[in-house]
Amino acid sequence: MTTGTDGTTWFRRHSTTPAPRRRLVVLPHAGGSASFFHAWGSAFDGATEVLVAQYPGRQERFNEPCVERMDVLADRVTAALLPFADVPLTLFGHSMGASLAYEVTLRLEERHRVTPAALHVSSRKAPHRVTPRDLHRRGDDELVAELRKLGGTDTALLDDPDIRQLVLPPVRADFTIVGTYGPRPATPVGCPVHTWIGDTDPNVAVRDMDAWADVAPHGFRSRVMPGGHFYLVQQHETLTRELAGHLTGTT
Template sequence: MTSGMDSDTWFRRYSTTATPRSRLVVLPHAGGSASFFHPWGRAFGGDTEVLVAKYPGRQERLADPFVGSMDMLADQVTAALLPFADVPLTLFGHSMGASLAYEVVRRLERRHAVRPAALHVSSREAPHRLTRRALYQEEDSALIAELRRLGGTDSALLDDPDVQEFVLPALRADLTIVDCYGPRPATPVSCPVHAWVGDADPSTSAWEMNAWADVAPCGFQLRVLPGGHFYLVEQHDAVVRALSAQLVAAGFE
């Protein structure tokens, strides 16, 4: 089990006033930070405590070295999460975070006999359907072009050299993790899996997200919402409503 300081290092914690009945663990996208999910912090009611992962190399962890692989990242996040496993855990991972959430669930189940209440994967292909890329090796201009393609970042900000200097190192480090991960066998998890995708996502489709059913013998649901890769910004209320219903059920298991 990891120390409390390790857990504080890895998670931005939105504590509840009462003892939580469940916890929602949010794992951001490549180049993302915990601040992106700040609107989720108090959105799920007093019975749910929200934990958002703080990846190294950005914001308050700016001085911490980047992690080099998905397996290393999953090992560290899993260790930091163990002290919070005293109530049902629901994991939600967006884009890179979806692959990370899947790997964390596998570790929780197989190494620590912790069965999460549910796994939510957003805007990222299933592990056995991934195709390796080498975008992380491209010039900065290619990374900026990818950010523009996916949306989620103000296009005008991407023209600012100071913003680029701040954003690109973390993005390149995360893309190293993403591009070098998979394809991997469709190893099943023992909790229900919920897949999410925007109907205009340029990086994946509803058909591709449906392949997550191959790792979900305990139940699978696909939700397709209006929007692109970052549909969860414009569809915030719809996502919160659907997640809230599942979290309420998880708290009474």
């Protein structure tokens, strides 16, 4: 069992970048895994290495205990990321991963004097606007109903009781993180902030994303794309192309 901060445990590379000039660090959503972002490994230029976080309790980390607190998860991800900070880091977090990316950015800056090149946050309210919910205290059927509403998961699999038994524990753990991460001061970060959202997201409004400007004194951009909470599935090519432009300075 591995519960430490080893970068090879915490981050998956979906392709090899021999001599990266920059790294994109992707932090998945609640219930998500690194495999969700497999296609991102080949979506950027040869100088960009993509690292996707693999949280405990899923896939090859199935036997590890899930994390249920944002501060613990952010501390561990930050520690695991430090060996990769020899080149500029850009963080992209989707949904729960957006809050995590923000917390990791603060820790990198405040504790380690590492300022990311940029923070990209997707489909998640700003830290001082988040509204915790109690889904983690509800029954399995309500968790499944939420997953169906948001999309992004092959919810037909959840009809199988055996698969439910495998999938729901990390989902509940992540929803515990989300449900106990309350509104907090709008502490600014030292890098530009970019927000992304689907125009029909059932849980997050465009104005919620605009509030991220309050923590972005070094620059703020927002982008609204067609789609719901998981717009990034349908808009994969557009999103990664525009993100690549930000990474290389051509956008």
